[in-house]
Amino acid sequence: MIGVLLYLTGRSARNRLLRQLRRLRTPRYLIALLLGLLYLYAIAEQQRSARSGADPSAAQWVHLLAMLGVVGAVMWAWLFGSERRALVFSPADVTFLFAGPVTRRWLIQYKLLRSQLPVLLNVLLWTLLLSREQFGASAWFRALSLWVLVSTLSLHRLGASFVRSAVVEHGRAGLRRRAGSVVAVIAAGVVAGWTVWHAAPDLAAAVRSRGADAAFEVVSAIVRQPPLRWLLMPFDLMVRPLTAPSAAAWVHAIWPAAGILVLHFIWVIRSDAAFEESAVEHTLARARRERPNDSARQPFFASVRRPLPRILRLAPTGWPAGAILWKNLVSVVRVRPIRGAVVTGIAAGLGSALLSFGAGTALSGVVGWLALMWAVVMLFVGPQWIRNDLRSDFAHFDLLRSYPVPGRSVIVAEAAGSAAVLTLMQLALLLLAYLAFLGNETMELSLTERTLGLVAAAVYLPAISFLSMLIQNAGAILFPTWIRPGPERAGGVEALGQNMLLIIAHVGIITVLMAVPFVAATGVQVLLHPVLAGWSEIPRAAVFLALIAFEAHVIVGWLGGVLERTDPASIGV
Amino acid sequence: MLGLVGPNGAGKTTTIRSVAGILRPTAGRVTIGGHDMATDPVAAKSLLALVPDEPHLFEYLTVEEHLRFVGRLYQVPDTEAQIPVLLDEVELAGKRMALPGELSRGMKQKLLIACGLLHRPGALLLDEPLTGLDPVGIRRMKATIVARAEAGTAVILSSHLLHLVEEVCTRLLILNAGRALAFGTIAEIRAARPDLAGRTLEELFVSLIGADSPNSE
Numbered sequence: 001m002i003g004v005l006l007y008l009t010g011r012s013a014r015n016r017l018l019r020q021l022r023r024l025r026t027p028r029y030l031i032a033l034l035l036g037l038l039y040l041y042a043i044a045e046q047q048r049s050a051r052s053g054a055d056p057s058a059a060q061w062v063h064l065l066a067m068l069g070v071v072g073a074v075m076w077a078w079l080f081g082s083e084r085r086a087l088v089f090s091p092a093d094v095t096f097l098f099a100g101p102v103t104r105r106w107l108i109q110y111k112l113l114r115s116q117l118p119v120l121l122n123v124l125l126w127t128l129l130l131s132r133e134q135f136g137a138s139a140w141f142r143a144l145s146l147w148v149l150v151s152t153l154s155l156h157r158l159g160a161s162f163v164r165s166a167v168v169e170h171g172r173a174g175l176r177r178r179a180g181s182v183v184a185v186i187a188a189g190v191v192a193g194w195t196v197w198h199a200a201p202d203l204a205a206a207v208r209s210r211g212a213d214a215a216f217e218v219v220s221a222i223v224r225q226p227p228l229r230w231l232l233m234p235f236d237l238m239v240r241p242l243t244a245p246s247a248a249a250w251v252h253a254i255w256p257a258a259g260i261l262v263l264h265f266i267w268v269i270r271s272d273a274a275f276e277e278s279a280v281e282h283t284l285a286r287a288r289r290e291r292p293n294d295s296a297r298q299p300f301f302a303s304v305r306r307p308l309p310r311i312l313r314l315a316p317t318g319w320p321a322g323a324i325l326w327k328n329l330v331s332v333v334r335v336r337p338i339r340g341a342v343v344t345g346i347a348a349g350l351g352s353a354l355l356s357f358g359a360g361t362a363l364s365g366v367v368g369w370l371a372l373m374w375a376v377v378m379l380f381v382g383p384q385w386i387r388n389d390l391r392s393d394f395a396h397f398d399l400l401r402s403y404p405v406p407g408r409s410v411i412v413a414e415a416a417g418s419a420a421v422l423t424l425m426q427l428a429l430l431l432l433a434y435l436a437f438l439g440n441e442t443m444e445l446s447l448t449e450r451t452l453g454l455v456a457a458a459v460y461l462p463a464i465s466f467l468s469m470l471i472q473n474a475g476a477i478l479f480p481t482w483i484r485p486g487p488e489r490a491g492g493v494e495a496l497g498q499n500m501l502l503i504i505a506h507v508g509i510i511t512v513l514m515a516v517p518f519v520a521a522t523g524v525q526v527l528l529h530p531v532l533a534g535w536s537e538i539p540r541a542a543v544f545l546a547l548i549a550f551e552a553h554v555i556v557g558w559l560g561g562v563l564e565r566t567d568p569a570s571i572g573v
Numbered sequence: 574m575l576g577l578v579g580p581n582g583a584g585k586t587t588t589i590r591s592v593a594g595i596l597r598p599t600a601g602r603v604t605i606g607g608h609d610m611a612t613d614p615v616a617a618k619s620l621l622a623l624v625p626d627e628p629h630l631f632e633y634l635t636v637e638e639h640l641r642f643v644g645r646l647y648q649v650p651d652t653e654a655q656i657p658v659l660l661d662e663v664e665l666a667g668k669r670m671a672l673p674g675e676l677s678r679g680m681k682q683k684l685l686i687a688c689g690l691l692h693r694p695g696a697l698l699l700d701e702p703l704t705g706l707d708p709v710g711i712r713r714m715k716a717t718i719v720a721r722a723e724a725g726t727a728v729i730l731s732s733h734l735l736h737l738v739e740e741v742c743t744r745l746l747i748l749n750a751g752r753a754l755a756f757g758t759i760a761e762i763r764a765a766r767p768d769l770a771g772r773t774l775e776e777l778f779v780s781l782i783g784a785d786s787p788n789s790e
Binding site: 315401 | 590593594595596597614615616617618619621622623625629631632633634638641642643644645646647648649650651652653672
């Protein structure tokens with residue numbers, strides 16, 4: 001059976017690669033690939049010329065950060081990981097494999113083997129991207145360490161998805177069957193939460209008195225103390241080979257990491273019962289739903305059929321493309337429990353504001369910094385995460401093109417939907433941070449300055465988000481086979497490298513697009529400052545927004561034309 | 574009412590996509606109600622309705638919301654009044670609050686047809702419109718399409734169901750490998766090939782595309 005598995009995976013990968021190579025006959029794909037390769041080559045050259053062997057103190061921070069990054073990835077898999085994504089099989093898999101004479105364990109092995117393709121691609125990318133100075137002397141060691149780490153995380157994500165699925169789909173019975181895993185996760189969460197709660201005042205005091213460096217020292221001390229130290233031991237062992245400074249240290253470090261990988265493999269393979277419950281039922285249920293004239297289907301989306309808020313009522317006349325914008329906003333309301341999120345946000349904001357005036361300053365400070373950090377992170381990753389735009393509409397490309405709406409209006413409506421969601425999320429996070437620091441009188445920025453900052457964010461962020469979403473939608477139209485269509489971005493640690501390259505490309509383009517408006521607006525502000533003083537920020541904002549609007553207008557016009565000329569067959573419709 | 578028939582890969586969907594303004598023709602012009610699809614696509618498309626062969630609906634819009642969505646796109650002021658009428662016509666009145674995940678393929682197809690009829694189009698492009706419908710659904714849908722054609726709507730219907738095409742279409746366009754093999758009423762097509770007199774439409778079609786020759790597969 002293993003031969004069939006290898007044949008299927010190998011031939012699929014080969015044919016996919018050939019198709020992508022054939023696509024290089026299209027100049028835009030060729031140019032983009034050359035630029036990507038040039039970027040990786042430059043990084044590799046930089047690595048080659050870099051001195052190997054890190055400054056011991058810097059290496060300590062790198063190790064700590066890498067370990068915390070792995071902890072974050074694992075926490076994400078348990079808290080927000082999508083069980084569906086890990087269990088997705090293609091319709092062809094359902095037809096040939098699920099109905100074929102194969103065991104469930106074999107299906108898991110197939111799933112694992114298939115996941116190795118993105119893992120290997122990402123190992124290659126990260127081997128080039130990670131600094132030689134900080135991450136081992138040899139590229140081969142680095143690649144092997146990364147493979148062990150990424151494969152372990154990939155297996156962990158799959159195992160976590162089995163547990164989550166069992167609990168979600170079978171409730172108490174699923175909880176009983178997966179009790180060991182659930183208890184371990186809850187215990188780990190309690191230990192981590194308890195430690196962070198107790199460490200928060202020290203951390204806040206260190207940041208206040210000695211800055212960010214002191215915070216690292218405190219964090220380092222915290223993770224060295226039991227019981228957190230024992231809890232973090234597996235993460236420490238997983239990261240050690242990657243940050244090992246010498247070949248001898250690497251040889252010592254790789255065995256425990258490989259052992260953890262093997263344990264994960266056994267955990268996942270032994271989960272075949274859970275897999276049978278979740279993956280097979282999930283996939284077959286989906287197949288049943290898609291089968292024509294099947295009256296025995298269960299309503300799959302019944303749980304998301306929420307009534308629309310009054311603000312989302314659509315008038316029969318008006319801007320025609322408004323229908324597309326409305327549709328994209330409705331999809332967000334239907335997928336996410338918006339009302340619950342708003343109520344939670346308001347409660348968190350008010351609670352943090354109250355805490356900031358009293359004895360809970362340290363805790364509200366942590367909330368504030370986290371919110372602020374996420375608002376900044378959303379600038380970079382938000383445009384990839386939020387996809388209620390053209391990227392979700394590829395399956396409807398035929399219909400979209402048949403509507404009496406010009407291409408540029410379609411682009412504006414599509415980008416506006418995701419830009420609105422991104423902007424609202426960022427502003428909500430900034431407002432939360434503002435409230436969490438409301439009573440804090442020790443900050444460098446005064447309350448007035450923070451208020452002005454919040455107002456400035458409300459003025460600038462919609463424009464920046466719109467421009468960001470235009471770039472993402474341009475990518476979807478110009479490189480439809482590189483940008484994963486559908487509502488979900490390529491996920492998991494396996495896709496981390498690809499996503500990072502996309503983020504780098506996005507940040508590069510938006511930096512170029514904002515450079516001229518920024519320089520021009522700042523020039524105007526400098527000129528007018530002697531006359532208008534602080535009020536010169538208003539013409540500055542006006543010039544910046546006007547230039548961004550001009551750029552957006554040009555991009556929208558161009559993309560609209562591209563959309564109208566795009567052959568649906570070229571994007572696989 | 575024009576029937577578009579041909580073997581797989583003949584170019585039926587490509588033809589429909591070209592007429593709908595989705596593909597740009599490499600030669601020739603498409604005009605709808607006097608509006609050139611190349612120079613005035615919005616006006617031309619506002620007179621059209623396309624019902625594609627795959628019933629891809631928007632996952633998070635209910636049946637009723639799909640009609641509202643299309644109503645806004647085509648600027649139909651009486652959308653709300655039309656919704657119950659159309660849903661009754663396509664037998665989806667009981668499903669107006671359902672999401673696509675709760676509909677069978679046939680129901681999705683009916684919803685797409687209802688969306689196509691909402692703005693009273695001058696031309697209706699139907700690509701395999703009856704796929705997935707049950708016998709009663711096919712019968713009702715045929716009646717709906719014929720009624721629209723009789724009311725003055727130009728209908729282009731692509732289908733492999735030759736008996737359906739023979740029953741409802743007034744003209745035929747037979748395509749093979751991207752070329753028109755025959756165009757006209759069935760009587761005109763038969764008259765052009767006296768050697769095929771007395772044959773059924775299926776036999777006529779098979780002969781025209783050359784699938785009955787000894788060398789064909």
